[in-house]
Amino acid sequence: MEPRARAARAADGAARIALLGVGQVGTALLQRLAGRRDEPGRLSLAYVANSQWAAPPGSALLHEADADNGWTSLVEALRRGPAAADGAGIQVLPWRDAGGAGAPLRAAGGTGLAPSDLGSVGQALGGVGTRIVVDATASDRVATHHADWLAQGIHVVTACKLAQGTSLPRWQQIQAARVRGGSEYGDAATVGAGLPLLRSIRDLRAGGDRVHAIAGVLSGSLAWLFNHYDGLRPFSGFVRQAREAGYTEPDPREDLSGEDVRRKILILARAAGHALESDAVEVESLVPAALAACAREDVDAALPLLDAQLRERFAEARKEGAKLRFVARLEHGRARVGLEALADDHPLAGGAGTDNRLAIWSDRYSEQPLVIQGPGAGAGVTAAALLDDVLRISTR
Structure with a gap:
């Protein structure tokens, strides 16, 4: 590990994770993360989103999920969306990219949710330390951002095959971005659900x-x-x-x-x-x-x-x-x-x-x-493969 990265981790303490996708695989991963809160190698949830809504930094739901076993409430809130959204006539596009410009909404009970914004993921993870995006979606829109995150020095762990299993230029961009950003690309879950x-x-x-x-x-x-x-x-x-x-x-x-x-x-x-x-x-x-x-x-x-x-x-x-x-x-x-x-x-x-x-x-x-x-199939084994890659990167 580079001295600067080691110093950043020492100051920050935990690898920070942005989880995109809370379907069967994403939910299984949250459950596994909750089950290892007391294990060595602290992992901190910095951003969790589905295709429409996100729990950004500072969200009470995100804090509860990270500090306690509140992941079920977090998943349900994201699926439901904030109560304020319907009354305000807010239209949310799936996996939009507003460059982080969207202001957070307030859901019932004071929990903060915002429209999911792929452009705000890097900001949510911060500028130093170990930063990991976990892609548990099947979204081509999310896959197009993998190379950008890697080039910024943000590690990417994915179960989505649309980044490396589609066009050759996209695959080549990912390899080049990984080298340029000094970041890692964890893809064990894309083929064989984590089999080696x-x-x-x-x-x-x-x-x-x-x-x-x-x-x-x-x-x-x-x-x-x-x-x-x-x-x-x-x-x-x-x-x-x-x-x-x-x-x-x-x-x-x-x-x-x-x-x-x-x-x-x-x-x-x-x-x-x-x-x-x-x-x-x-x-x-x-x-x-x-x-x-x-x-x-x-x-x-x-x-x-x-x-x-x-x-x-x-x-x-x-x-x-x-x-x-x-x-x-x-x-x-x-x-x-x-x-x-x-x-x-x-x-x-x-x-x-x-x-x-x-x-x-x-x-x-x-x-x-x-x-x-x-x-070679199942949310549990796929989530385990994602977590294995996250832990490998966070402890390198």
């Missing part, structure tokens, strides 16, 4: 190894579906079951399209030294055209459109003694995402539930790949 996938690839390369190929089951929801689908009952029924269990998005087409897996293989490929553009990944969507064209409210009734094609694919695989898995591959500098029939002894054919699996072939692992497996 990215870290393993980076460690191999840091040791002089060359990664030649990667293959993985990288979607917890699709892993669950193909671990349970038996070819007898309709696939659409399993999709509904997965949605009810919270494994898929409310609109399961988002999972079945393969777009989320495309972002994940891009992140892994770039970490492995392959600077692929986002459109370089070939994607096989499981969503037939008629289902893709449905209005959101009609999706559930149209899910049986999946059944015939998946029943046929399952029957073909079973004839060969194979298992269906939704696989992402990087080979010879080319990437593909889609459904494959794998032999029982294939490294990706095993697993259970929502398990993710990744196989890595390199100079060192040329005959048999390095295989990493574990839970």
